Amino acid sequence: MALKRVMVLTGGGDCPGLNAVIRGIVKRASQENDWEVVGCIESFNGVLREPTEIEILDEKRVEGLQIQGGTILGTTNKGGPFAWPVKNSDGTWTTADRSDEMLRKLQYMGIDAVINIGGDGSQRISLGLYNKGLNIVGVPKTIDNDLSMTDYTFGFQTAVQICTDAIDKLVTTAASHNRVFIMEVMGRDAGWIALHSAIAGGADVCLIPEIPYDIQKIKAKIEKRYNKRRGNCIIVIAEGAKPVGGGVTGTETGEVGYQHIKLGGIAEKLAADLKAAGVEHDIRCTILGHLQRGGTPIAFDRILATEFGVRAMEFVLEGRFGQMVAYHHPDIIGVSLEEAVRNPHLVDPNERLVHTAKGVGIEMGD
Numbered sequence: 001m002a003l004k005r006v007m008v009l010t011g012g013g014d015c016p017g018l019n020a021v022i023r024g025i026v027k028r029a030s031q032e033n034d035w036e037v038v039g040c041i042e043s044f045n046g047v048l049r050e051p052t053e054i055e056i057l058d059e060k061r062v063e064g065l066q067i068q069g070g071t072i073l074g075t076t077n078k079g080g081p082f083a084w085p086v087k088n089s090d091g092t093w094t095t096a097d098r099s100d101e102m103l104r105k106l107q108y109m110g111i112d113a114v115i116n117i118g119g120d121g122s123q124r125i126s127l128g129l130y131n132k133g134l135n136i137v138g139v140p141k142t143i144d145n146d147l148s149m150t151d152y153t154f155g156f157q158t159a160v161q162i163c164t165d166a167i168d169k170l171v172t173t174a175a176s177h178n179r180v181f182i183m184e185v186m187g188r189d190a191g192w193i194a195l196h197s198a199i200a201g202g203a204d205v206c207l208i209p210e211i212p213y214d215i216q217k218i219k220a221k222i223e224k225r226y227n228k229r230r231g232n233c234i235i236v237i238a239e240g241a242k243p244v245g246g247g248v249t250g251t252e253t254g255e256v257g258y259q260h261i262k263l264g265g266i267a268e269k270l271a272a273d274l275k276a277a278g279v280e281h282d283i284r285c286t287i288l289g290h291l292q293r294g295g296t297p298i299a300f301d302r303i304l305a306t307e308f309g310v311r312a313m314e315f316v317l318e319g320r321f322g323q324m325v326a327y328h329h330p331d332i333i334g335v336s337l338e339e340a341v342r343n344p345h346l347v348d349p350n351e352r353l354v355h356t357a358k359g360v361g362i363e364m365g366d
Contacts, residue, residue, distance in 0.1 A: 002032055002034075003035065003036045004035050004036070005035075005112055006025070006036075006037055006038070006111075006112065006113045006115060006313070006316050007037075007038050007040050007106070007111045007113070007114045008022055008026075008038070008057065008073045008114075008117070009039065009040040009043050009044060009046070009073060009116055009117065010022070010040050010043065010071040010074070010141070010333075011043035011075055011076065011116065011118035011121070011122035012043075012075060012077045012118040012121055013075070013119070013143070013293060014069075014071055014293050015078055015098050015141060015142070015143045015154070015158070016069045016154075016158040016159075016293070016296065016297030016298075016301055017141070017154035017158065017296070017301040017302065017304070018070065018071035018073075018075070018117060018141065018305070019062075019065040019066065019068045019069070019070065019071055019072055020065065020066040020302045020309065021141075021154070021305045021306070021308050022034050022057065022065060022071070022072065022117075022309065023062040023065040023066055023138055023306065024305065024309020024310045024312075025037060025057075025307075025309040025310070025313045026059060026061070026062045026257035027059065027062070027310070028310045028314065029336065030058070030059050032317065035316075035317075036327065037056075037058070038054050038055065038056055038057060038111075039056075039057045039072070039073045040073065041053035041055070041073055041074050042074040042076045043074070043076050043080065043118070044081050044125070045076060045077060045079065046073075047102050047106060047109075048081065048098055048101075048105075054109075056196060057103050060221075066302050066305075066306065067297075068296070069295045069296055077121065079095075079121075080125050080297070081097070081098050081102045081103060081128075081129065082097050082099050082125060082128055083095040083096075083097045084098045085194055090106065099129065103133070103134060106134070113135040113321065114129075114134060114136045114137070115136075115137050115138075115139060115316065116136055117138075117139040117141050118138075118141050119142035119144075119146070119147065119153070120146065120147060120341055122138070122141070123138045123140070123324060123337055123341050124341050127337040127338060127341060130337055134145055134321075135319075135321045136321055136322070136337075137150065137312050137316055137320070137321060137323060137324070138323070138324035138325070138337055138340060139308045139309070139312050139324065139325055140153045140154075140324055140326060140340070141153055141155060142155065142188065143155040143156050143158075143292060144156070144188065144189075144343065145190065145193070145345060146190035146191040146192070146345045146346065147340060147341075147344070147345055148340075148345035149206045149326050150327045150335075151210075151327045151329050152304065152327055152330060154301045154305040154308065155297070155301055155305075156300050156301075157298055157300045158295070158300075158301045159186070159292040159293070159295045160193055160196045160197050161334050162288070162291060162295065163196075163201070163236070164194055164196075164197045165199035166183060166201075166286065166288055166291075167183065167197060167200075167202070167234060167236065170183060170234055171201070171202070171232075171234060171246055174233070175232045176225075177232075178224055178229065178231060178282065179232055179282045179283065179284055180233045180274070180279070180281050181232075181233070181234050181282065181283075181284055181285075182235045182271055182284070182285045183203075183234070183235065183237070183267070183285075183288065184237050184264070184266060184267035184285065184286070184287045184288065185239065185288055185292065186238070186288070186292050187208065187238030187239055187240055187241075188239065189209050189240055190210070190344065191209050191240075191347045193237050193238065194206055194207070194208050194238040194241075195208055195353055195354070195357060196353070198297050198357060198362055199353065199356060199360070201234070202234070203235065203236045204225055204233045204360060204361070204362065204363065205221055205222075205233065205235040205237075205364075206235075206237075206238070206357055206364055207241040207364070208238045208240075208241055208271065208364070209238055209240035209248075209346075210347045210348070210349060210362050211347075211354075211365060212243060212244040212245070212246070212307060212365070212366070213241065213242075213243055213365025214243075214244050214365055214366065215243060215270075215273050215274065216277065217363060217366070218274065218339065218365055219274060219278065219279055220363075221233070221359060222279055222281065230280075231323070233281075237266055237267055237270060239264060240263055240266075241266055242363065243273070248261065248263060248266070249265045249269050250262050250263040250264060255320055263290075264287070267286070271283045271284075271285055298331045307327070308325050308327075311334075320334055322337055323324070323335060323336055323337065324337055326340070349364075349366065
């Protein structure tokens, strides 16, 4: 009996729980007698490169993988089958659509289905390939929690826990030195990490991309936290936050195939703006950066990732292609890839958690 083959890959930024998804897929597939799982290295790059980079994934390979951060398959947020970087003879770079070539290679390799684990950009690629006839299932992954058709994405809760732990540590040093601490967290367009961790950690100010901030309101909150010279203030700010009338803070990376502005520096900008506005207290900045993406996933994310992996493999067995698995409490369901990427999941300024934050005195800057 000829084996059927499902290819698994991880794309976009890494996050805790990716390996748990891979393990869930392999463990579920192992219960079938006619399926083999192969992993593609660095998203679709493993197929597009010569020689190809794939590996067989069996139960022994994924043993104990649920506790390991990152992804054993590697990942990338550059290029892809629809925009493969190509260097011109004059040294400049352009992109080429290699999707048809890749589909032919997958057919030659005997790949019957693909499970693509990734965020918004990855699932847009999934949709494009599905429209070209590929049997593909999506699994939502992003620490930003910015996919609208699932209650949560795995990796988000672990990132929030890391940020909350950091706030807990900053609170004690801020109090000891009577300082203002600005902690910059990830969140390009969505402020979920900042909002959740600010509430959990008891921050005084929370600034997110969806609510442009007024520097004077932040200054007023800081002064309220001080009795003459003594006091402290914790500010959590998402990397994509911006002042009223202003834009995001970031730089062009110059990295081949990377399409976004590299965000970062908003904490330092805020500190400088507060000083210019007349805040005289000592201000220090902490930028968590990729610490939020690393390390062991918490139990919630291990469970959700495992559920996603098992269900994604079952979608393959059931022939439910063109769908992304999603968490609609308490169920793991399927939504069309088209629905999955239609609208981002952003913080509504009128939503419940914003109301809760303001209810405990957190200044949101509006």
